[in-house]
Amino acid sequence: MLRYAATRLISLTLSLVAASLVIFAVVEVIPGDPAAYMLGLNAAPEAVAALREDLGLSGGLVERYLTWAGGMLTGDFGTSYTYRVPVADLVAARLWISLPLALYALALSTLLALPVGMLAAARRGRVTDYGIMGFTQLGIAVPNFWFAMLLVVLLAITYPIFPAGGFPGWDAGILPALRALTLPAVALALPQASILARVMRSALIETLSQDYIRTARAKGLTEGQAIRNHGMRNALIPVLTIIGLQFSFLLAGAIIIEKVFFLPGLGLLIFQGITQRDLVVVESVVMLLVFAVILVTFLVDLAYALVDPRLRHAR
Amino acid sequence: MIGIERLSVVLGGVPVLRDVSLAIPPGRTLGLVGESGSGKSMTAFSVMRLLPQGARVTGEITLESRSLASLSERQMCAVRGAEIGMIFQEPMTALNPVRTIGDQVAETLLVHGAATRSEAQGVARERLARVGLSPDRFPLDRYPHELSGGQRQRVCIALAIALRPKLLIADEPTTALDVTTQAQILALLRELVREEGMSCLFITHDLAVVAEMADEIAVMQAGGVVEQGPTGTVLREKRHPYTRALFEASGHQPARTTRVEDAPLLEVRGAVRDYALKRVRFFGPRPAFRAVDGVSFALRRGESLGLVGESGCGKSTLTRAILGLEPLQGGEIRLDGAPVSPDMPPELRRRMQVVFQDPYGSFNPRHRVSRLLTEPFHLTGQPPDLDNRIAEALENVGLTASDAEKFPHEFSGGQRQRIAIARALIARPELIVLDEAVSALDVRVRAQILDLLADLQARFALSYLFIAHDLSVVRSVTDRVMVMRVGRIVEEGETEAVFSAPQDGYTRALLKAAPVLPAA
Numbered sequence: 001m002l003r004y005a006a007t008r009l010i011s012l013t014l015s016l017v018a019a020s021l022v023i024f025a026v027v028e029v030i031p032g033d034p035a036a037y038m039l040g041l042n043a044a045p046e047a048v049a050a051l052r053e054d055l056g057l058s059g060g061l062v063e064r065y066l067t068w069a070g071g072m073l074t075g076d077f078g079t080s081y082t083y084r085v086p087v088a089d090l091v092a093a094r095l096w097i098s099l100p101l102a103l104y105a106l107a108l109s110t111l112l113a114l115p116v117g118m119l120a121a122a123r124r125g126r127v128t129d130y131g132i133m134g135f136t137q138l139g140i141a142v143p144n145f146w147f148a149m150l151l152v153v154l155l156a157i158t159y160p161i162f163p164a165g166g167f168p169g170w171d172a173g174i175l176p177a178l179r180a181l182t183l184p185a186v187a188l189a190l191p192q193a194s195i196l197a198r199v200m201r202s203a204l205i206e207t208l209s210q211d212y213i214r215t216a217r218a219k220g221l222t223e224g225q226a227i228r229n230h231g232m233r234n235a236l237i238p239v240l241t242i243i244g245l246q247f248s249f250l251l252a253g254a255i256i257i258e259k260v261f262f263l264p265g266l267g268l269l270i271f272q273g274i275t276q277r278d279l280v281v282v283e284s285v286v287m288l289l290v291f292a293v294i295l296v297t298f299l300v301d302l303a304y305a306l307v308d309p310r311l312r313h314a315r
Numbered sequence: 316m317i318g319i320e321r322l323s324v325v326l327g328g329v330p331v332l333r334d335v336s337l338a339i340p341p342g343r344t345l346g347l348v349g350e351s352g353s354g355k356s357m358t359a360f361s362v363m364r365l366l367p368q369g370a371r372v373t374g375e376i377t378l379e380s381r382s383l384a385s386l387s388e389r390q391m392c393a394v395r396g397a398e399i400g401m402i403f404q405e406p407m408t409a410l411n412p413v414r415t416i417g418d419q420v421a422e423t424l425l426v427h428g429a430a431t432r433s434e435a436q437g438v439a440r441e442r443l444a445r446v447g448l449s450p451d452r453f454p455l456d457r458y459p460h461e462l463s464g465g466q467r468q469r470v471c472i473a474l475a476i477a478l479r480p481k482l483l484i485a486d487e488p489t490t491a492l493d494v495t496t497q498a499q500i501l502a503l504l505r506e507l508v509r510e511e512g513m514s515c516l517f518i519t520h521d522l523a524v525v526a527e528m529a530d531e532i533a534v535m536q537a538g539g540v541v542e543q544g545p546t547g548t549v550l551r552e553k554r555h556p557y558t559r560a561l562f563e564a565s566g567h568q569p570a571r572t573t574r575v576e577d578a579p580l581l582e583v584r585g586a587v588r589d590y591a592l593k594r595v596r597f598f599g600p601r602p603a604f605r606a607v608d609g610v611s612f613a614l615r616r617g618e619s620l621g622l623v624g625e626s627g628c629g630k631s632t633l634t635r636a637i638l639g640l641e642p643l644q645g646g647e648i649r650l651d652g653a654p655v656s657p658d659m660p661p662e663l664r665r666r667m668q669v670v671f672q673d674p675y676g677s678f679n680p681r682h683r684v685s686r687l688l689t690e691p692f693h694l695t696g697q698p699p700d701l702d703n704r705i706a707e708a709l710e711n712v713g714l715t716a717s718d719a720e721k722f723p724h725e726f727s728g729g730q731r732q733r734i735a736i737a738r739a740l741i742a743r744p745e746l747i748v749l750d751e752a753v754s755a756l757d758v759r760v761r762a763q764i765l766d767l768l769a770d771l772q773a774r775f776a777l778s779y780l781f782i783a784h785d786l787s788v789v790r791s792v793t794d795r796v797m798v799m800r801v802g803r804i805v806e807e808g809e810t811e812a813v814f815s816a817p818q819d820g821y822t823r824a825l826l827k828a829a830p831v832l833p834a835a
Binding site for chain 1: 405426427
């Protein structure tokens with residue numbers, strides 16, 4: 001197990017290095033001068049030169065990469081050109097909304113999807129299954145901002161249980177903050193839960209046709225016991241893969257939902273960074289997201305090994 | 316005592332069992348034999364009440380004078396595992412890969428409320444020891460993937476007999492195992508049935524196995540029992556024509572006329588094949604596993620050469636090297652003097668074709684037969700008379716030219732294997748490698764395919780390299796035979812000489828382990 005974790009950890013580090021090189025290179029290869037690009041067509045040459053100095057664009061390639069990557073490691077992400085504040089502070093503030101929102105949505109989606117998927121698999125081919133499959137189809141087809149607007153109309157306006165938007169900050173207390181995140185989390189979770197429930201269902205049905213389920217039935221287990229004791233853990237592998245992918249998406253892909261609910265999250269930050277040509281912000285946030293994705297992949301890999309002894313024992 | 320009375324099953328409107336009546340007293344074994352689709356497993360699953368949904372069952376099944384048909388599903392769950400245990404064909408997949416063997420044996424006790432968690436562990440240890448997996452070498456926390464096929468089948472037996480059931484159903488329990496492992500498992504089952512006083516329903520397609528195992532035999536054909544009686548009587552008298560046909564097909568000896576030339580067609584000299592394993596330490600050297608270790612032999616033109624050995628002995632690795640699919644790490648292989656390697660010219664490749672075991676797996680299901688057959692022409696370019704070549708190849712293997720437009724699923728297993736042979740023939744090869752080519756076939760179909768191969772060999776002066784684990788088949792169709800063990804050829808010689816007077820200890824052990832059909 002330790003050996004497996006060590007290999008995964010090495011692969012994680014290498015992925016990070018590779019990703020940082022690619023991101024650095026992309027910013028480098030944008031035609032023309034990043035500083036001129038950021039300032040637009042009509043910028044004064046002096047302003048461009050000043051920004052170049054500011055961005056640390058004057059040194060050699062290797063030196064610039066090392067400064068940038070080294071800064072990242074020590075938490076120095078550079079200074080945003082448009083906001084005139086350290087990117088680290090900008091990101092930290094947004095992360096305090098986006099990360100809890102993503103985790104909240106992921107928890108909702110998983111808690112909803114796994115039992116529903118199991119139920120559909122246990123009742124496969126019957127009315128319950130068809131009903132669940134129909135609803136999940138709808139959940140995938142309808143865009144999440146549409147759910148978001150429905151939720152606002154229903155639960156914020158008609159029955160004002162939750163706020164329609166905005167975020168009071170964690171200083172206002174955990175409960176108000178969670179209340180503000182509930183509707184966006186639900187809107188984000190519904191499509192994800194629909195996908196996850198379908199994956200859970202098909203993974204379970206796949207394992208149910210395996211020989212070891214037949215062995216379990218021959219031992220005297222009921223179908224339900226066979227699913228719980230033998231089907232579930234084997235079906236978890238594809239489910240974990242999807243959960244990993246979903247977390248990455250939820251962290252950065254929530255931009256439309258952030259718009260609908262006026263949440264200043266990471267998605268909005270990166271969007272603004274791109275429209276305002278703030279390459280320092282874009283570079284840093286993209287790197288941060290890549291880090292999050294790779295970290296989640298690493299955790300999913302570890303979870304695989306917990307589920308499947310064959311990976312733990314792999315030589 | 317288990318009794319089955321006039322059992323009939325209809326599945327999706329199709330009758331799959333008709334009026335099956337059987338009885339097995341305690342301590343006795345009933346062998347249920349027949350070809351695939353004859354209803355053997357259906358009978359077992361009817362007893363277990365684990366038939367597919369929508370099956371309509373009539374008739375009576377009684378276990379110790381208790382009718383099973385009238386039990387509710389919940390009551391039936393209490394019977395399965397406790398009063399009836401069952402083991403299956405494929406030990407590699409029959410166990411849950413993510414749970415320990417101790418857990419899986421103990422679960423039988425736990426679901427029936429027969430023991431507390433800690434007691435169940437103790438019983439599991441004792442039962443695993445009973446089937447030959449001693450706790451010091453096989454602790455309860457082992458996972459299935461750490462065990463061999465034979466060891467896993469022992470675990471399956473342990474969990475089936477954990478509660479000392481009155482009936483043990485064994486559905487082809489040794490079909491997927493090597494002969495020496497098979498002999499051990501059969502001995503274990505015989506001993507268990509006798510000592511635990513169980514009734515045993517033993518399902519197999521192999522008459523030789525059933526002759527060793529069963530007190531009584533029931534022969535099934537097309538969902539019905541055609542002949543039933545004490546093993547000795549049934550095998551001696553063979554009253555039903557179907558029994559007779561099965562028996563003859565099992566020992567079938569194709570009429571072979573071979574003209575073996577002295578010149579070697581295939582020469583293998585000192586072949587070595589290593590597989591790199593994972594590094595023990597990061598940056599350390601990669602250890603290697605030597606799958607083929609200095610193998611040398613020659614196959615003469617027109618000859619049939621057999622290659623036998625148990626799984627993992629290196630047969631398949633050697634085969635891939637001979638076909639030029641993988642490189643050697645030492646030695647050389649020559650076909651008619653030209654070196655064989657992964658980058659050999661297509662013309663050389665054409666002269667050597669292969670037929671595999673599984674006709675289902677080796678065809679793309681979405682291609683028509685005509686396209687499947689002409690695959691070898693990717694090597695050499697399509698001949699101008701393509702349609703004639705297709706028709707000729709199909710007719711040579713006993714199919715018709717019009718079959719070219721069909722898809723693989725429209726054929727039976729035996730017909731598919733004929734298509735695979737036609738695909739090999741169409742390139743007009745000199746050597747055909749038959750890699751377990753008849754192992755998945757029913758005995759009567761197998762006999763037909765063996766006749767076909769003998770006929771083709773005579774007509775086209777073909778040479779065969781015949782790779783199989785079934786010793787009796789190898790004996791009936793080869794001129795010479797090689798026995799392989801852990802990467803080496805341990806014995807080689809004229810087939811009859813090797814089989815009647817084996818020199819090597821391993822060859823003797825193999826032959827001793829192979830079940831033999833009693834002489835008619």
